[in-house]
Amino acid sequence: MDVDFLLIGQGLAGSILAYRLHCAGAKVYLVDDANPNSSSKVAAGLYNPITGRKMVKTWLADALFANIEPFYEELERALNQRFLYPTGIYRPFVSYEEQNEWIAKSADTQYDHYIDKVLSNPTFPGVNDSYGGLLLKSSGYVAIKPLLQAFKTWALDREILMLRRFSVDTRSRDHRGYWKFAHICARNLVFCNGVAAGTSPFFDWVPFTPVKGEILTVRQDFCAREIINRGVFRIDMGEGLGKVGSTYNNRELDLNPSLAGKKELLDKLSQLIPAGVQEITDHQVGIRPAIRDRRPVLGQHPSEKNVYLFGGLGAKGVSLAPFFSLQMRDFLISGKEPQKEVNINRFFKYI
Structure with missing residues (x-):
């Protein structure tokens, strides 16, 4: 099968970019190893315009937040699945x-x-x-796991998704220069697979700084319509359950739930919401694909002209993906360069 773009990774970045390209008329295909611990699959999915300990307006807030709810509402209609929850x-x-x-x-x-x-x-x-x-206001969360599952079904129904570990090198080309993988021949490769992109021979020079994040689901005698956020966030899931996160650990990058992470979250939760925790019903771990300068990374490999990277969305993927997937789509289809703060060429000096 000949395709325009083979996207590696069906996390949030890959799914949203694939949707953008599909809607633009490109022939796309995805390959995904179905890793249950990918950061997208365990992330809480908050979009929050005022962030950090100093409570500052998030970077590019006006541009980003104009896209968030309209885009996810469109995607809900396309996938026939609810996952957007506007919440104070x-x-x-x-x-x-x-x-x-x-x-x-x-x-x-x-x-x-x-x-x-x-x-x-x-x-x-x-x-x-x-x-x-x-x-x-203009805040809330996206239930990423249902989004990704719905998109997976959408893609499988169209026969444009392969559940398999991706592997290719510079020799994996046909006589036209198309990349060959399984039964797919792709004019272009787009890596959207988070920190794994940094282990590929194409992008091992990109300064990924992975961050381990842990999230708890707890039962306690507390409920709130709003998301409570200071030190940690608590999203009310109904029936006495709340999702609490998140830790930021760039030293230990394993996928094992830690006692230290659990203690940190429970201690901060008790300072924010004194009601005791009766039970921990879930403890999840993911590795965020952050970049050293804490900005996404978009663009083309400096020498492999049909190899691209769309990643580094980090902890704010839900907020960043709708806006920057448009820039990536326009670059892939029309050659319009992404803005300099996120352009991959800022890292060419490290090659």
């Missing part, structure tokens, strides 16, 4: 100074799309919010 995020303040700072920021029009309310008094029963907090 409540971020308790840690001081009166922080409270005053956000009261002032709320008058700034650049925050109009993201601030729902600035609360100066304790408002959420069961939450440690002595100084009040910031209630955000």
